[in-house]
Amino acid sequence: MIDYLIYVILPQVLHGLVWGTVIAFIALGLTIIFGLMDIVNFAHGEYYMVGAFMGYTVMSVIPNFWIAVPVAVACVAVLGLFTEFILFRRLYGRDPIFHLLLTFGLGMMFREAAQLIWGAETKRMEVPVTATVELLGTVYPVYRLLILGIGICVILFIWYLLRYTSAGAKIRAVAQDRTMAWALGIKVPLIYTSVFVGGVALAGFAGILMSPINFVYPTMGVDVILRAFIVVVIGGLGNVMGALFASLLIGEVEALASIWISPTIAETLVFVILIITMIVRPAGLFGKAGER
Amino acid sequence: MAKLNSVSNFKKTFLVHAIILAALAVLPLFLNGYHQKLAVEAIILSVFAMSLDLVMGYAGIATFGHAAFFGIGGYAMGVMLKFLFPSIWLGLILAGFCTAILAFFIGFVSIRAKGIYFAILTLAFAEVVYRIIFHSYNTPLGGSDGLVGVPTPMLHLGLVDIDLRKTVNFYWVAVAFAYLSYLTCKLIVGSPFGSILSGIRENENRVPFLGFNVKWSKVTAFVLAGIFAGFSGAMFTAFKTYADTEQLNFLLSGKVIVMALIGGIGTLIGPMVGAVVITIFESIISTYFRAHHLIIGALFVIVVIFMPKGLFGLFARKDRNNNGS
Numbered sequence: 001m002i003d004y005l006i007y008v009i010l011p012q013v014l015h016g017l018v019w020g021t022v023i024a025f026i027a028l029g030l031t032i033i034f035g036l037m038d039i040v041n042f043a044h045g046e047y048y049m050v051g052a053f054m055g056y057t058v059m060s061v062i063p064n065f066w067i068a069v070p071v072a073v074a075c076v077a078v079l080g081l082f083t084e085f086i087l088f089r090r091l092y093g094r095d096p097i098f099h100l101l102l103t104f105g106l107g108m109m110f111r112e113a114a115q116l117i118w119g120a121e122t123k124r125m126e127v128p129v130t131a132t133v134e135l136l137g138t139v140y141p142v143y144r145l146l147i148l149g150i151g152i153c154v155i156l157f158i159w160y161l162l163r164y165t166s167a168g169a170k171i172r173a174v175a176q177d178r179t180m181a182w183a184l185g186i187k188v189p190l191i192y193t194s195v196f197v198g199g200v201a202l203a204g205f206a207g208i209l210m211s212p213i214n215f216v217y218p219t220m221g222v223d224v225i226l227r228a229f230i231v232v233v234i235g236g237l238g239n240v241m242g243a244l245f246a247s248l249l250i251g252e253v254e255a256l257a258s259i260w261i262s263p264t265i266a267e268t269l270v271f272v273i274l275i276i277t278m279i280v281r282p283a284g285l286f287g288k289a290g291e292r
Numbered sequence: 293m294a295k296l297n298s299v300s301n302f303k304k305t306f307l308v309h310a311i312i313l314a315a316l317a318v319l320p321l322f323l324n325g326y327h328q329k330l331a332v333e334a335i336i337l338s339v340f341a342m343s344l345d346l347v348m349g350y351a352g353i354a355t356f357g358h359a360a361f362f363g364i365g366g367y368a369m370g371v372m373l374k375f376l377f378p379s380i381w382l383g384l385i386l387a388g389f390c391t392a393i394l395a396f397f398i399g400f401v402s403i404r405a406k407g408i409y410f411a412i413l414t415l416a417f418a419e420v421v422y423r424i425i426f427h428s429y430n431t432p433l434g435g436s437d438g439l440v441g442v443p444t445p446m447l448h449l450g451l452v453d454i455d456l457r458k459t460v461n462f463y464w465v466a467v468a469f470a471y472l473s474y475l476t477c478k479l480i481v482g483s484p485f486g487s488i489l490s491g492i493r494e495n496e497n498r499v500p501f502l503g504f505n506v507k508w509s510k511v512t513a514f515v516l517a518g519i520f521a522g523f524s525g526a527m528f529t530a531f532k533t534y535a536d537t538e539q540l541n542f543l544l545s546g547k548v549i550v551m552a553l554i555g556g557i558g559t560l561i562g563p564m565v566g567a568v569v570i571t572i573f574e575s576i577i578s579t580y581f582r583a584h585h586l587i588i589g590a591l592f593v594i595v596v597i598f599m600p601k602g603l604f605g606l607f608a609r610k611d612r613n614n615n616g617s
Contacts, residue, residue, distance in 0.1 A: 105592025
């Protein structure tokens with residue numbers, strides 16, 4: 001019994017935590033962007049994909065993972081800046097369904113472009129830290145724990161940023177009432193742009209962090225965006241704490257369920273959780289009743 | 293006001309319909325085999341896009357999982373023709389029945405959520421359907437390989453039997469199918485029920501004060517749209533002789549919204565034209581470019597940014613100024 005717990009359950013719990021952290025990276029960007037500017041970014045997963053591919057490209061020139069990470073994140077940030085400036089800017093204030101469609105088309109373009117540039121076949125990246133560590137007798141790769149650690153740091157940083165800095169106060173002010181915030185002299189477009197860039201950079205960061213564990217391929221964003229959507233909706237759109245909680249929930253459910261059932265059915269289970277949540281609480285677990 | 297000049301309007305409409313139908317009827321005589329096939333696909337998809345208009349254009353609820361009904365309709369037709377009984381009619385009935393049940397279930401559950409939540413929820417439902425069928429290996433549905441080898445039977449039409457294996461024949465049947473679907477939908481949106489739907493779109497909170505049930509009207513619209521989507525999916529499968537998971541994919545759900553948007557939602561005919569335009573455009577693009585999704589994606593972006601009311605919306609803007617949201 002105890003062996004089963006240590007050798008089967010524990011690794012899966014850790015896998016779930018790591019996976020949940022990565023989903024949280026994407027879901028956080030998604031939910032903050034929605035909370036702030038009502039944009040449902042269907043192309044968010046594509047920034048994750050671009051992050052992974054940029055990392056792959058940098059790695060093939062300079063085979064050092066720790067150089068590839070900042071370069072990839074910077075590239076995704078620049079891409080985010082361009083897209084926000086050229087496209088998203090025009091749709092602020094419109095019905096969110098238009099954003100959904102705009103980003104749907106954008107995601108299609110990104111996927112096809114990635115396929116043209118890097119090819120359709122899956123790519124594999126070397127794991128930068130090959131060491132393993134013994135936890136209660138079970139052997140676990142250090143790199144995954146590293147992702148977990150980085151994830152916790154980043155999430156704490158975001159929380160601190162939003163809660164205790166003047167930039168965070170401005171972001172919250174704009175999210176609450178953009179006209180009033182604007183009247184008080186907050187540069188709303190600047191806040192929009194920086195939050196969007198930050199959000200997609202976070203997705204790109206998740207992409208490169210995940211690429212040594214998962215494969216790198218043009219449609220990798222689609223697999224992750226659907227989960228991130230579910231997480232965001234379960235947590236209540238625009239709700240940061242809700243998204244965090246739901247990310248871990250989904251990560252754990254998927255990891256633990258795949259002990260007993262096939263991973264593909266475990267994936268479907270995630271959708272079932274969403275549907276049940278929506279039936280019980282239509283505005284998400286942490287959403288206020290009657291919201292939207 | 294509509295009643296006053298309804299006689300002359302009726303004559304005019306009748307004439308327009310007759311001319312368009314006549315033009316459509318002689319069109320395949322000028323097309324080669326490949327283009328005939330393309331025309332059939334475009335016409336079948338136009339019904340799919342029109343069905344979306346019932347929920348999106350009239351009831352004003354955006355659904356992002358419409359492909360589920362198209363796909364299930366296709367699979368229903370495939371199962372009927374391949375395993376049960378080789379009759380298009382029975383296939384259509386089964387498709388309508390299956391999609392009605394599915395749409396009722398999805399609509400009933402999802403309708404509690406509003407706006408973008410509804411869109412994402414329908415997306416999730418469609419994804420569940422997609423995944424279930426995608427992983428249904430070792431069943432007659434064939435999993436990700438799709439349901440292949442669906443036979444094309446004769447279409448029994450009273451005394452005449454039409455051989456649907458000839459593309460031209462299928463083309464004429466498709467035109468008739470699209471026209472009948474259009475007339476039925478026109479009837480629906482012109483009925484009192486259609487007015488309730490438009491009322492819901494314009495101001496959901498006022499409709500209950502007039503004594504109508506918003507929730508059930510929405511669910512009914514959703515089910516009707518699902519049934520028509522199922523019909524078009526069924527025809528698609530009968531024509532293509534296969535049903536596969538591409539027909540269930542969320543990419544198709546997104547594509548059909550853009551088709552409807554390009555044509556202009558809330559007009560019924562707009563989405564039909566949009567579907568034809570996109571299908572033809574996609575076929576032309578894909579013959580010249582390997583990466584045709586790049587251009588289609590760009591087209592979507594352009595449509596959403598520059599013409600949210602679609603082609604017909606551009607013309608209609610003049611006299612419906614105060615109607616825009």
